Amino acid sequence: PRPVIIDTDPGQDDAFAILLALAAPELEVLALTTVAGNMGLAQTTDNARRIVELAGRGEVPVYAGSARPLLRDPRPVPEIHGETGIDGWDWVPARQGAAPGHAVDYLVETLLGHPEKITLIVLGPQTNIALALRRAPDIAERIDQIVFMGGGFFEGGNMSPAAEYNILVDPEAARIVLNSGVPVTAVPLDCTHATPAPVNWSAALAAHGSEVMRACAGMMEFFERYGNAKYGTASRPLHDAVAVAALLWPELFTGRLCPVDVECAGELTTGMTVVDWLRQTGKKDNCTWLNGCTDPGEVYRRMESALARLGR
Numbered sequence: 001p002r003p004v005i006i007d008t009d010p011g012q013d014d015a016f017a018i019l020l021a022l023a024a025p026e027l028e029v030l031a032l033t034t035v036a037g038n039m040g041l042a043q044t045t046d047n048a049r050r051i052v053e054l055a056g057r058g059e060v061p062v063y064a065g066s067a068r069p070l071l072r073d074p075r076p077v078p079e080i081h082g083e084t085g086i087d088g089w090d091w092v093p094a095r096q097g098a099a100p101g102h103a104v105d106y107l108v109e110t111l112l113g114h115p116e117k118i119t120l121i122v123l124g125p126q127t128n129i130a131l132a133l134r135r136a137p138d139i140a141e142r143i144d145q146i147v148f149m150g151g152g153f154f155e156g157g158n159m160s161p162a163a164e165y166n167i168l169v170d171p172e173a174a175r176i177v178l179n180s181g182v183p184v185t186a187v188p189l190d191c192t193h194a195t196p197a198p199v200n201w202s203a204a205l206a207a208h209g210s211e212v213m214r215a216c217a218g219m220m221e222f223f224e225r226y227g228n229a230k231y232g233t234a235s236r237p238l239h240d241a242v243a244v245a246a247l248l249w250p251e252l253f254t255g256r257l258c259p260v261d262v263e264c265a266g267e268l269t270t271g272m273t274v275v276d277w278l279r280q281t282g283k284k285d286n287c288t289w290l291n292g293c294t295d296p297g298e299v300y301r302r303m304e305s306a307l308a309r310l311g312r
């Protein structure tokens, strides 16, 4: 299996992404690293522990990382994800805490020490990854690829007309990552909005009966409520889970390799991902920008059968 580290700020959709990665025989999840994003760092770290334990995979270590973006203030969003960040399920407290050491140290040491190149799945603000790349630039060669959920170009943003949440929270970090020379695949709103979950998916999940599936159903219901009210749709995409799906099943997604950068100084557009889709800048291609999904139903069918294999 392909070794991966998941950098995350759970988040209901992060939870689905993590559970899908844990369930996928194609992936070996070495660890989770956490970052301040949807919630503060202590909460996202505790949430990450609860998620691996729910999956029956408590042996997967969770390393706590950055409590603040590189230059800006944190922006927790309880109005989207609820007071815990993973509202919708009555979580039991985590049995174990974070592993000792900082996530950035863990990333650097593991990337340099592991016999194989490692894929990074990045589901929140990109602070930890940017810090690791600055701290030890040599790690760039040890990263197989970075797959991140973030940005939006054809769809615009979800926090401002121009900016998507993960990029807006730490645009400087995203800029460092995109300009690092590491092969990057972006799973932006352009792609996730083209990959909505089936209508009433939560009921189908609950029908499986296992604890994991009932937790997923509860989180899905909570997540849908906010999204559907804002967007006026009958179902919502699970953004971060779509990023893991795109890594697992690239044949179900469309996109293009092209130059991508991040606006960090715009008056109206800070946090915008600027995608040179028509290659007009003459800059080097640095990112595979996913812009669509050929079969959303199939994505969620595969996700559901993977999740059903987990836990009790």
Ligand code: BDR
Pocket: 011, 012, 013, 014, 038, 080, 123, 124, 149, 158, 164, 165, 166, 239, 240
């Ligand atoms: C992204 O922002 C967060 O709220 C979600 O977890 C996802 O990573 C979507 O814009």
Ligand code: CA
Pocket: 008, 009, 010, 011, 013, 014, 037, 038, 123, 124, 240
């Ligand atoms: Ca997230």
